[in-house]
Amino acid sequence: MRTQLKVTRDGDAFIARLAPSQASAMYEALSYLRGRDRGDTELILLVGAGREAVDALLERLAGPHKESRDFRLALEELHVLHSALCATPTLFLERSGLFAEEPFNIRLGFYRENFDALAQAVVRAVAEA
Numbered sequence: 204m205r206t207q208l209k210v211t212r213d214g215d216a217f218i219a220r221l222a223p224s225q226a227s228a229m230y231e232a233l234s235y236l237r238g239r240d241r242g243d244t245e246l247i248l249l250v251g252a253g254r255e256a257v258d259a260l261l262e263r264l265a266g267p268h269k270e271s272r273d274f275r276l277a278l279e280e281l282h283v284l285h286s287a288l289c290a291t292p293t294l295f296l297e298r299s300g301l302f303a304e305e306p307f308n309i310r311l312g313f314y315r316e317n318f319d320a321l322a323q324a325v326v327r328a329v330a331e332a
Contacts (some may be wrong), residue, residue, distance in 0.1 A: 228317055
């Protein structure tokens with residue numbers, strides 16, 4: 204997965220050019236959190252937005268994506284995506300407290316390192332914009 208992200212500022216919004224794998228990783232993280240039948244309170248705690256906002260963002264990220272494309276995102280939406288990338292791995296902890304890499308990879312189609320690198324790239328790219 205590409206770990207670099209290009210973000211430019213456009214007024215109050217940001218234009219993020221996402222590679223297909225990046226858009227897919229963000230979609231998978233957010234859909235996993237949304238699909239676990241969480242109430243608004245839990246979802247807001249995890250990603251900073253309720254079901255309605257999460258569903259709207261999921262609809263925009265839905266693929267399949269064959270080429271990189273631009274997504275116009277508010278800072279709050281970037282926060283939701285960053286939070287989803289960071290929160291999802293915490294739900295794959297075993298009873299021992301260790302991270303369960305194989306179930307994570309099977310369910311989401313990515314390695315945790317991909318989510319970590321992409322989350323870091325979001326912060327870096329927005330800060331530079």
